[in-house]
Amino acid sequence: MSKAKRLLDILMFVKTKRKFTAQELADEFEISVRTIHRYLLDLSDMGLPIYAEQGRHGGYTVLENRMLPPILFTEEEAVSIFFAFQSLSYYRSLPFDTEISAVAHKLYNSLSNDAKIKVDKMRSYISFWNPKRSIDTPYLNDLLEASMLNKNLSIQYDSKSGITTKYIRPIGIYAHDGLWYLPAYDYNKQKILLFRADRVLSIQLKETNEEEFMNLEEWFDSTEVTNPIRLYALLTREGVRQCKSVPWLEGCVETKEDGTGYIDSPIEENEISFITPLFYRLGTDVQIKEPKYLIDRMRLQAKEILKMYPE
Known part of the structure; x- marks a missing residue:
């Protein structure tokens, strides 16, 4: 029997029994006590929290923990999970205690040599990219x-x-x-x-x-709008493309046969402050028809910028 298979069997046994002696494991798996001690050290290095009690009535106890039992993945499943982790590597802060790089490292090491070669090659051809942010989010x-x-x-x-x-x-x-x-x-x-x-x-x-x-x-x-106002804007082809790349605005864009389009949808009144910078960046690719308040904000912002660049 391979060492990996033996370690897996011992891991399943001790997580079920929770409290045991080295002699009990030696008898169960018909190997020497010295070999059992080596296997327990290997399991401890892998993250299994084992507490050893010394003395005549001592033994081992598997402490309460959140360590998952072994999960068997196909090679294709393991590769897909490995690359899913890649999308998280662009975030400086994550709401998880275990670093994603450590998890990905464990998963990579579990792959066969052929799968590792495949992953190494795929890294040059696929990426789940996000802007690399240096902003910390401590809370x-x-x-x-x-x-x-x-x-x-x-x-x-x-x-x-x-x-x-x-x-x-x-x-x-x-x-x-x-x-x-x-x-x-x-x-x-x-x-x-x-x-x-x-x-x-x-x-x-x-x-x-x-x-x-x-x-x-x-x-x-939720699609409920408590303080609705009408947002009506005409879009060029580029305006349609840009607005469809904004997740919360994508569903509001209507596209015509020639590729141009429009937005005619109720929105929350307090969303105007979020929409103004977006539409201002679109420049001539959007023409706002309603609400007047949004038009006034666009005019005001344009005037403020013109003040900074007098003729």
């Missing part, structure tokens, strides 16, 4: 925990108007374009707002809520 784990535990938070937030204190109820976190975002119910504004997680400067845990609230998945699926 990412805490924000996720608070969302899952249904807790309110008092946060110091670096907003456009300066550092402010927010009293919120977070509903989850999500990653987009190399950054982490935090949708949360703002008790002062009495509505769900979207915060940049890296702009949270400090947090203070508050009370736990008794009643359930909307979670991130439900928020993504």
Whole structure:
């Protein structure tokens, strides 16, 4: 029997039994006690938390842990998981204790030599790219925990108007374009707002809520508009292409046969501040018809820029 198969059998046995002696393992697998000790050292190096008790009545105990039992993957499944990890490598902060590089390293080492050669070659031809961000998000784990535990938070937030204190109820976190975002119910504004997680400067845990609230998945699926205004804009072919690359705007774009298009959709009134910079970057590839408030904001921004570049 190969050493790898023997280690797997011993691992399954000790995780089930939890408390045992080296002699018991030697009798079970019909090998020497010395060999059992070597195998237990190998398992410990692999991450199995084993506690040794010395003395006449001593032995070994497998401590409570979150280590998963062995999972068998096909070669194709292992390769696909390995490359899925690659998309996470562009994020400076992750809400996980184990570094993705360590997990990917373990998975790579478990592959056959042929599979390793295949992976090494594929690295030059495929990438799940995101912008490489150097921004740290120190409270990412805490924000996720608070969302899952249904807790309110008092946060110091670096907003456009300066550092402010927010009293919120977070509903989850999500990653987009190399950054982490935090949708949360703002008790002062009495509505769900979207915060940049890296702009949270400090947090203070508050009370736990008794009643359930909307979670991130439900928020993504929600299409309810509480303060609707009409957004109507004409798009060139390039405007259609650009707007369709924006996830939250993609579903609102209607395309004509010639490739041009338009947006005619109700939006939340407070979304105007997010839409203005996007449409301003599009320049002549978008012509806003409604609302007048958005047109006025575009004009104001254009005037402010022209002041910086007088003739």
